[in-house]
Amino acid sequence: MDFEKWDECRSINKALIDFVEEIDNGSNMKKVVAHICQSGGKKTRPVILLLSSRICGSEIENALDAALAIELIHSASLIHDDLLDRGVLRRGVKTAHEVYGTAAAMLAGDYLISKSIELISSYGKEIGTEFGRAGMEMAEGEAMDVDLLEKNINNRVEYFNCIEKKTASLFAASAVMGAYVAGADEDTVSKFRLFGNKLGTAYQIVDDMLEYTTKVNNKESIHISPSLVDIYRQDMADAKAIEKTRGVVEQLVSEAHEIINQFPSSQSRNKLHEITNHATSDLLPEVGTRKC
Template sequence: MDIEKWDEYRSINKALIDFVEEIDHGSKMKKVVAHICQSGGKKTRPVVLLLSSRICGSEIGNALDAALSIELIHSASLIHDDLLDRGILRRGAKTAHEVYGIPAAMLAGDYLISKSIELISAYGKEVGIEFGRAGMEMAEGEAMDVDLLERNSNNLAEYFNCIEKKTASLFAASAAMGAYVAGADEDTVSKFRLFGNKLGTAYQIVDDMLEYTSKVNNKESIHMSPSLVDVYRQDMADSKAIAKTREIVEQLVSEAHEIIDLFPPSQSRNRLHEITNYATKGLFSEVGTRKC
């Protein structure tokens, strides 16, 4: 997937660069924010927002600030996630707190969240509510993740509740916000929200699976979250647990594709299909360098 060549990716990447450039040059904040915001990644969530908006008839420019707000709150969540996990590497580079210290990293996360709120405030009530709800659910999901780790819990219902809040919520909000920005009706918004939920859930299951199989070569943490394989292997052999996990992911991906196909054929629709395939590329076989 050559997402770097897409208009959506290039637009959000330029907006991100411009945002970092506007930060006071004499401030340490600029260095910390640049470290996390310019460390690569596919900008999947904001690209999903822009594509959803285009499918609903809007242009990139109308949704760009909303997309940037999504990328900034996602970046803030990465900082906080690395702090909670005592992460050492992120996208092949040292984490922000490893380079600049815990206080600077925490403040950078706060800064990114504040900027994202400023950006989203220019949009309507529905967009703001969607964004705020996602932020709260992400925090709830992270708290659940910590609790599951502390209790060494591998409960199926708790696992899915955790990842739907921690990860799928922002994917769902990204797709829904794109539709809202374009003025779509609630039925259309609901379809995009459900698509994002399916995509985000599948993505997190695969991400956890990569940690389980030690195939992630661009992230290193002291604390590893439970995976769906951990849940299933309580009652079956490892090979069967992996096969069952793959089956769940394939079902989620299939359902995500079905939702996308409800909309008229277009380049934007095709690109959502590509993103869905890429986010779960190889189903655990060749995704060690995935950067979303």
């Protein structure tokens, strides 16, 4: 999938470049933010927002500020995640706090969140509420993640509660906000919310699974959160735990595709199918893969 050539992805990348260019040169902020925004990433969440908006009858231009806000708050969450995990590398690049220090990284995160609020303020109450709620849930999820790590909790219910908040919440908000931009009804919004929740949950399970089985995406952290594989391994062999985890992901992805198929046939719907697979099933490790 030539994802980077999609109009949606190009629009987000251009918006990010323009945003960085507008930052005042009077402080170190521009360098830190540029380091964060130019370090790669698939832009999955903002692209989902743009696609959901198109499926509901709107155009990219109408939803671009909302999509950029999603990308900026996601980037801010990565800064915080790296600080909490004492991350050294992300996407093969040194993390912001490793290059510029903890204080500069924290302030850049504050800057990104503030800019995302400014961008979202031009939309209606539903979108603002959705965005704010996602931000709070992400923070709650990260706090739960710290508890899971510190208390060595390997509990399936706690794990799903955690990842649904820290990761799936922003996927769901992205899909929902795109629908709201286009003026979709509440039934359609509910479908997008469920789609985003299932995709986001599957995405995080795969991400944790890849950290369990091997070093992936050139990401290196001192603290690694528990995975669903770790939880299943309490009662079964390693290969069986990986196989069972794959089954959970495949079920969630299948359900996400079923929801997508409820929308009218279009190129945007096809892209939503593609990006769903690209972020989940296509990355699944093989059964029997061992941790490095």
